[in-house]
Amino acid sequence: MTSKDQFAKEIEIDLQKYWLAVKRRWFLVLSLCGLTTGLGALAAAYQVEDYEAEGKLLFESSEKTESIVGLGPDAVGLTALTNQTNPLDTQVEIFRSIPIAQEVIERLQLKDIEGELLEPADFLEALNVYPVPGTDVINVGYTSPDPELSAAVVNSLMDIYIQQDIQSNRAAAISAQQFISSQLPQREAAVSSAEVALRNFKEQNGVIDLDAESKSAVSNLSNFQSWSTELAASLAGVAARANEIQDQLRLTPQQAYAVGLASESPGVQELLGELQTVESQLAGARTRYEDAHPEIANISSQATALYALLDQRVQVALGSNQSALPVTDLQAGDMEMSLITEYLRLASEQAELEQRLGQVSVARASQQERANVLPGLEQQQRELERRLTAAQTTYETLLASLQESKVLENKDVGIARIVSPAIVPTESLAPSAKLYLLAGGLLGALLGVSLAFLLDLADRSAKTVKEGQEIYDYPMLGVIPAWTKLRPSAKSAELDSPQILVQAPQAVPIVEAYQALQANLKFSCIDKPLKTIAVTSAVAGEGKSEVAANLALTLAHLGHRVLVVDADMRSPTQHRIWDVTERQGLSNFAVGQLSLKNAIVLRGPNLHVLPVGSVPPNPLSILESKQVAALLEACEKAYDYIIIDTPALLGLADTLTVGRLTDGLLVVMQPGRVDVDSIKAAKSMLVQSNQKVLGLVANGVTVQSTTDRYFYHRQEFMPDESLQPLPPVPQEVMEPVATGSRS
Numbered sequence: 001m002t003s004k005d006q007f008a009k010e011i012e013i014d015l016q017k018y019w020l021a022v023k024r025r026w027f028l029v030l031s032l033c034g035l036t037t038g039l040g041a042l043a044a045a046y047q048v049e050d051y052e053a054e055g056k057l058l059f060e061s062s063e064k065t066e067s068i069v070g071l072g073p074d075a076v077g078l079t080a081l082t083n084q085t086n087p088l089d090t091q092v093e094i095f096r097s098i099p100i101a102q103e104v105i106e107r108l109q110l111k112d113i114e115g116e117l118l119e120p121a122d123f124l125e126a127l128n129v130y131p132v133p134g135t136d137v138i139n140v141g142y143t144s145p146d147p148e149l150s151a152a153v154v155n156s157l158m159d160i161y162i163q164q165d166i167q168s169n170r171a172a173a174i175s176a177q178q179f180i181s182s183q184l185p186q187r188e189a190a191v192s193s194a195e196v197a198l199r200n201f202k203e204q205n206g207v208i209d210l211d212a213e214s215k216s217a218v219s220n221l222s223n224f225q226s227w228s229t230e231l232a233a234s235l236a237g238v239a240a241r242a243n244e245i246q247d248q249l250r251l252t253p254q255q256a257y258a259v260g261l262a263s264e265s266p267g268v269q270e271l272l273g274e275l276q277t278v279e280s281q282l283a284g285a286r287t288r289y290e291d292a293h294p295e296i297a298n299i300s301s302q303a304t305a306l307y308a309l310l311d312q313r314v315q316v317a318l319g320s321n322q323s324a325l326p327v328t329d330l331q332a333g334d335m336e337m338s339l340i341t342e343y344l345r346l347a348s349e350q351a352e353l354e355q356r357l358g359q360v361s362v363a364r365a366s367q368q369e370r371a372n373v374l375p376g377l378e379q380q381q382r383e384l385e386r387r388l389t390a391a392q393t394t395y396e397t398l399l400a401s402l403q404e405s406k407v408l409e410n411k412d413v414g415i416a417r418i419v420s421p422a423i424v425p426t427e428s429l430a431p432s433a434k435l436y437l438l439a440g441g442l443l444g445a446l447l448g449v450s451l452a453f454l455l456d457l458a459d460r461s462a463k464t465v466k467e468g469q470e471i472y473d474y475p476m477l478g479v480i481p482a483w484t485k486l487r488p489s490a491k492s493a494e495l496d497s498p499q500i501l502v503q504a505p506q507a508v509p510i511v512e513a514y515q516a517l518q519a520n521l522k523f524s525c526i527d528k529p530l531k532t533i534a535v536t537s538a539v540a541g542e543g544k545s546e547v548a549a550n551l552a553l554t555l556a557h558l559g560h561r562v563l564v565v566d567a568d569m570r571s572p573t574q575h576r577i578w579d580v581t582e583r584q585g586l587s588n589f590a591v592g593q594l595s596l597k598n599a600i601v602l603r604g605p606n607l608h609v610l611p612v613g614s615v616p617p618n619p620l621s622i623l624e625s626k627q628v629a630a631l632l633e634a635c636e637k638a639y640d641y642i643i644i645d646t647p648a649l650l651g652l653a654d655t656l657t658v659g660r661l662t663d664g665l666l667v668v669m670q671p672g673r674v675d676v677d678s679i680k681a682a683k684s685m686l687v688q689s690n691q692k693v694l695g696l697v698a699n700g701v702t703v704q705s706t707t708d709r710y711f712y713h714r715q716e717f718m719p720d721e722s723l724q725p726l727p728p729v730p731q732e733v734m735e736p737v738a739t740g741s742r743s
Contacts, residue, residue, distance in 0.1 A: 029445065029449060033444035033448055036444030037437055040441070049145065053142055053154045054139055055139075055154045055422035057417070060136060060417075092129045096129060100157065104153060104156050107160070108149075110123065126142055127140075137419065165416060180402045184398055190395075191391040195388060217370060228361065234353055235350060235353040239350055241346050278299060281299050462674055463671055468679060474696045475695040476695065480550075480698065481509045481510060481700075482701060482702040498543065498549060500553060501550050511554070514554040518551060524695055525694070532661070534646050534655065534666065536646045537648050538678045539648050549578070551643055555606075560641055561638070562641045563641070564645070565586065565643070566585065567646050568645050574645055580611055585612050587614050589631065590625050594613070623654055628661070642662075650685075668696075668699050670698070
């Protein structure tokens with residue numbers, strides 16, 4: 001079996017268990033259903049019919065209303081303060097406010113039963129206002145026994161709400177106008193002050209366009225840097241060339257300059273020519289004469305005079321501040337003069353480059369100083385511009401809001417409009433009488449089933465055959481159906497006492513049940529013939545005596561010689577079942593007061609009965625006696641079956657004593673009669689005493705307490721009332737038994 005099939009089987013078993021619990025207490029369930037249904041009918045008869053009228057309001061923001069201070073779509077429309085709130089909930093609370101309720105009551109003159117104006121609290125109890133989920137619509141409903149009044153209340157309530165909303169908007173617009181008018185002069189003065197401050201700032205700092213000036217400063221600094229680099233490079237090249245020429249001339253810059261000036265003076269050049277001629281003459285004279293010769297002295301004096309005149313002319317050419325130059329320097333050649341000219345040009349160019357580099361450095365420093373100031377000026381200008389912008393924006397907003405508030409003051413439109421006015425309801429809210437009856441019936445069924453389950457849980461008895469068998473854990477040999485329905489004309493006293501139910505081999509369920517029991521008994525012991533059977537139960541009242549009698553009669557009908565022995569000396573029953581005397585029987589035979597022939601009574605073909613006889617003070621001593629053991633041993637030879645009716649197991653040792661003398665015990669169990677604890681105690685006694693238990697017999701089983709699988713027939717058969725009690729058996733039938741017993 002798969003897990004799915006096992007699961008389905010467990011569900012089926014549980015459902016059957018619940019269904020049987022309800023069937024066992026069907027009268028309780030039906031009684032509660034009838035009671036609650038009657039209460040439902042009574043409630044339907046006294047119910048008051050109420051009518052509810054409903055109207056709908058749509059809430060929306062007007063796109064034509066511009067936003068103003070405290071008014072506009074954000075204030076007039078629906079806006080939640082937090083993400084967890086619904087703005088329609090706020091409007092619902094406004095609908096349910098006392099002032100609106102009071103105004104509706106006064107307008108419609110709503111009165112209570114006593115003729116007084118209705119209290120707002122009583123009015124609100126009949127009012128039902130709620131937002132329609134997923135929409136901007138609020139549903140307004142009012143319940144009243146008067147359908148026309150309920151519609152009038154809803155329409156008046158919506159009209160009053162809309163009018164109050166319009167008046168509230170107008171009041172807010174007027175309040176906004178007053179506030180704006182008081183703020184405009186201050187905002188205008190703030191704008192003027194901000195404009196003056198910005199203008200003064202620009203004039204004091206020479207600011208025209210700081211953004212353009214900042215960009216120009218960056219560009220100029222970059223150009224100055226480039227120019228400085230180029231001039232420095234040119235200056236370095238010119239200085240290097242000038243130093244090279246100076247090293248060749250061995251003249252200072254002043255001397256080179258002086259040579260250049262002197263070379264350009266005609267008087268100096270003329271004297272230099274004459275001086276060269278005189279020096280040539282002096283040199284020639286020295287080759288001919290001595291130094292003391294008058295010719296040399298004359299020429300030397302001429303040379304001295306020429307040198308003195310040359311110095312004068314050089315001083316004139318160079319200026320009074322210029323020191324005198326050696327004559328050798330004044331007598332430079334063409335190459336030397338070209339170098340001096342180049343040197344002087346380089347010196348002039350170097351001086352010019354140095355001047356330009358200085359100018360560029362000064363301009364760069366000035367531009368850098370201005371650039372360093374610009375960020376601070378920009379910050380100040382932005383602050384002044386922000387103040388001016390804020391003042392202008394506030395001022396312009398106030399002007400616009402003033403105009404909008406004037407427009408809103410004259411508007412007759414609020415945030416809500418009626419999309420569905422209330423109409424007079426035609427159907428009552430009260431449920432129909434059928435609904436009351438149905439609800440009462442369902443409630444009763446639920447209460448009845450619940451109470452049945454509770455009682456079933458509280459009941460410790462083994463309620464079903466399956467439950468008892470699971471606790472005993474013995475094989476089920478037979479299920480005897482309840483026979484009370486088979487004897488509808490029987491009195492209660494007859495039903496409580498054991499009865500002979502199988503008086504003839506009729507096809508009734510009880511006959512078939514006992515036939516099945518005797519067949520199962522044969523099959524339970526295949527290795528050894530089953531002859532002596534002790535019938536017992538856990539507690540008294542489970543029908544063991546009745547089972548023993550009917551089983552014996554069933555075996556006798558099948559042609560077996562059967563002896564019924566009543567060993568229940570505590571509460572004997574078999575003498576009443578078979579209608580025999582109780583004054584002589586087993587106890588009398590055991591003590592030797594009576595012979596076995598006189599103790600056994602014939603009750604039909606193949607059926608003999610051994611009643612208890614006189615009830616002894618100590619039944620256990622009788623059952624443990626050797627005479628009882630010898631009696632059973634002798635009867636096993638004369639009879640095919642010996643059925644022994646023993647006492648209940650609990651509290652007594654009688655059954656356990658007799659059970660050791662038999663082939664096995666047949667335990668009778670009646671569902672609903674024996675409790676679970678008694679079954680467990682009886683099972684424990686049987687196990688501890690090592691008794692051989694043949695199996696179980698479920699007695700008095702009804703369809704209400706078990707499933708139909710135990711019974712083949714569903715129809716109920718009535719026993720044949722024409723059957724008469726068994727006639728006495730002739731004395732000659734007893735001879736073989738008596739002979740066998742004595743032997």
